[in-house]
Amino acid sequence: MTEKLNVFAVRTLTQKEYFAPGHRSCQGCAEALAVRLVAKALGRNVIIAAATGCMEIVSSPLPFTSWRVPWFHVAFENAAAVASGIESALKVLVRKGRIPYKKIVTLAMAGDGGTADIGLQALSGALERGHNFTYICTDNEAYMNTGIQRSSSTPFGAATTTSPAGKVTMGQITWKKNMPAIVAAHHIPYVATACPSYPIDLVQKVKKAAELKGPAYVHILSVCPTGWRSAPDLSIKLGRLAVETGVFPLYEVEQGKYRLTIDFPKLRPLKEYIKLQGRFRHLTDSMIEEIEKRIHQEYEQLKKKAKKGV
């Protein structure tokens, strides 16, 4: 039912900007684009709890703000806990008749560090408690705000300032943590992946997440030219390549049922994605092959889940 109500075309997207222009993000920042789209999807009746990170720093240098909706930054690891507090307060204040009822979306927002690393505990707690809120992870695959340090969401082989391409090890030596799967294991109503290179898909998913009762999670791949050592004008293309090569499949898990939202009969060669990024410059052909093999395996597993509908 919700799907039918959510038919979208570009023109149906509001022209209003709730994440105002003039913020301080880098050129070609796809995370800022993702956040802008999220804000458009949710409209004005939202309260945002943001974690420390790029999006916080670029949007709120006292006494300025880029936010035209209520926005709250507290710390790095607790966006989900703060959102829990906001959601509970709205609930109890309406119940006690101290504020009039209004449909308000509570949104928590954090990067991959604030989600997969330091904020994982607070997120898990909030999901388990079943708060009616939506959590957005804008994943740019490292701690970009502090200067490109590796996180558990950094992909295998990527060079960062703390997983450098050295003589002994070649960049990140661990595989990217599967955050959507961890969240899905909490059996919440809705989990999805998205990418601002697919704006309509992203907006649809965020809207669906916000409409469903209970916790919802959207994991958004956000290309970071500064950290990925890629050209700023290639951010949209890189996002598309991430999806088309199977690096970042777009799917959703609704009430436990997996569905690929974009499927490809044949994935594009991983090299097309990798060669555009300086963070993978040191990788040899055999290493790229090894990575590609694993990506294909994971993609097949995901497809099986989607086919079975579980």
Add this chain to the structure above:
Amino acid sequence: MEVSIAAAEAVKQANVDVISAYPITPQTHVVEHLSELVANGEMDAEFFCVESEHSALSVCVGSEATGARSFTCTSSQGLALMSEITYIASGLRLPIVMVISNRTLSSPLSIWNDHSDVMSIRDCGWVQFFTENGQEVYDHIFIAYRLGEDREVLLPVIVNMDGFILSHVIEPIELIEQDKIDGFLPPYQPLYRLHPDKPVTMGAFALPSIFAETKKAQEVALQSSISKILEVWRAFGDITGRYYNPIETYQAGDAETLLVTMGSCGETASVAVDMMREEGRSVGLVKIRLWRPFPFDAFKAATLKAKNMVVIDRAISIGGPGGPVASEVKAALYGEEPRPSIYNFVAGISGRDVTPSDYIKMVDKAEIEIEEGNKAGYEIYGVRE
């Protein structure tokens, strides 16, 4: 009534909207009773058992910013874990109230009482009360909300209650009628709240060019809250007959030697003072109820006439000049002439009993040491060596 139960009853009577906590001994009885009250429908609040103390306070920060009266309670390691957010809550000027059932910080792990937990966040910018008995704990929850939510204050408030020594003790407590509470503590009307009807940005970051100004504003707010604190105590006294002061004195007016205590040990110390007075000794007692903002004027007025001061600390500043209370007191009196000589004992850490005779021994020792010229002595009392 057990003091923890009384604290929970006060939270109910204060019509708190959101409670968020994580279990830790000896705080548990407070939140257990609160969850019972909510489960039985005796209290209308959102109660969350969260996954850590860090989240417990973070939830309160979120709910308070949305305009809900919020409460949490913790101890020891739990306070240490949430310490990051204590600084943020005061910087954001959110009048959350927290009861700390004071307990030792590890290691070695110990569940018993001292003040090392709260001293670790001494400078976190919250108003901090120390209570001496269950009645004070109960009363100060109302006082804390009325004070913190005052638009001239807007600060979070900590009510310290000594773990076990107060929290688990059963004592007679005079409860206040609900209509009196409702008159004293009207529903919370925040100056700003997170709501789409009037979007605000909270928690923006500050560059060096503006950071110092924000901190000065916060410092001025906490320092100048002292007049509001006095006003709220007076208003509270008018409805209950119990008038509180930042510094309480007992037999102190003419005393040559003053004992200085903070928290529940004041009651035992007063027994020791009676015993020494019976022997004809000129000893009095000064009890610090308001720790932050420190009541410098009231403290000076109560102590400057004395010759000797014996300061009892319930926490150590390892590698430093002694206990935190003694450091504070010394700093408070530094510019005064003449001023009493100060001898500092760290006593009763991790809940070790300090009896009236221990206070007498400490006064004996301090008087001799000061007489012999040791005018800034410090020791941990009663340690086996």
